[in-house]
């Protein structure tokens with residue numbers, strides 16, 4: 248199956264080492280009206296180009312998936328330019344964020360069919376006038392329960408998935424509703440292997456993780472490095488357990504980091520979060536780099552007896568198989 252990058256279709260084999268859930272720029276809805284903040288788009292495009300070039304040169308990353316929700320400042324034209332600058336494939340998505348932090352009323356009040364039509368248009372024709380086509384679907388749900396409007400977006404994604412065959416990447420909040428998302432997809436006939444339930448490393452609950460992988464879908468440990476959601480030590484413990492249980496082929500790794508945020512975070516931040524951010528800014532390390540996985544997290548895993556080559560295989564083989572439409576059966580592995 249061909250995969251749509253922001254520069255056009257590519258073969259699965261061209262994906263290579265892939266970070267499957269990172270961002271370039273984030274802007275929470277409403278920040279576009281904030282005259283008190285400035286955002287130098289050209290400077291940020293140059294900075295993102297440099298960051299991705301370093302990922303390619305220092306860590307062999309060839310593909311960067313940015314599942315930026317439609318309404319969080321998704322900038323398809325900037326993505327195309329950053330891909331050209333860095334020589335890294337970029338894949339963008341169509342789909343909305345979860346309700347308390349996204350999903351504008353226009354779309355929250357639309358029908359499932361209207362939302363599906365938007366998704367299919369962005370997958371098959373392109374995003375606005377940019378000529379850039381989305382290469383996957385993004386779904387998101389809030390903490391604890393799925394709202395009615397979020398459910399419409401999930402159902403719309405099911406329609407679009409069945410029509411186009413692309414993969415679905417999800418956002419979950421606070422380690423909740425992942426299996427509920429999966430229920431909706433599977434009930435609508437989306438193949439289990441076309442789904443990655445994201446941000447599952449916000450919880451260390453193995454029973455929660457097992458509900459997802461036991462039913463054949465991929466699981467995202469894709470907020471590595473975000474200490475405010477969970478510690479990397481806890482993530483490493485949970486990941487090592489899943490690997491020990493035999494689910495290595497179904498795990499996708501990522502960091503959910505970004506090069507720049509336009510305006511403020513879209514929710515109140517704790518005093519600790521603000522203090523950590525200010526300290527990182529003073530050290531010139533904000534937003535934190537995309538290289539944390541390699542420099543800081545892999546050593547935690549090797550300390551738990553998981554060799555680096557198996558971690559790299561998750562980035563090199565699992566992501567390729569996921570986007571190419573293969574099943575995560577051990578027998579398919581080389």
Ligand SMILES: [Zn+2]
Nearest residue numbers: 268270314503
């Ligand atoms: Zn994200």
